[in-house]
Amino acid sequence: MLAQGFENLLGWLYLAILLFTVFAFGDAAFRREDAYRAADKQTKPFWLIILGLAVVVNLIPVGLFFLVIIGLIAAIVYVVDVRPALKQVSGGGRRGSSSDGPYGPYNGGR
Template sequence: MISVGLDLIFWVLSIIAFGMSAWALFHATRTPVRAFAVTGKQSKRFWLIVLGLAALFSFASAVGYFGIGLGQLNIFAIASVVASGIYLADVKPAVSEIGKGGNQGPYGPW
């Protein structure tokens, strides 16, 4: 009974990890190349490769609970969450500011 509950929890976490990776990949594809260069972050190509692999591995981990993927929790699933987390916490806010225009202060528009 406990094993079924833990499997359900890890499956839900792997679905969340896939959603996080897919969201980061979607944002990276919609961001202009210039935004990455202006902010001094890695190139868009680098982030597309990293986030594409993260989405692939997190998806494989999520479907692994049905016996057709990578299996349950593995190092690739953890690396997917780390890569997506770095993009969403560090790169996304920096590149999102490029091209907004207007008078922006450190705490918002003024």
């Protein structure tokens, strides 16, 4: 019974890793090529190949756990390092402060 619970946990873990790598691959696919160069990161084809391999490794039913972990690390690096740099370069980041309204900053009635 404990072994079956552990297998269920691993199944959910593999699913979460697969969804995370698919998200990273999709995000990398929809970013502009020139944003990668402007952010001084690796090229778009490089990230598409790495993240695509990570997705494929997750879809293979053979238990290549070390390759899954390597793909997960690549996806984490993309999401934590490359994605914010691309968003900053392409203007996808949040602008203004939290007190900005639809017509500009709110100054408290001054």
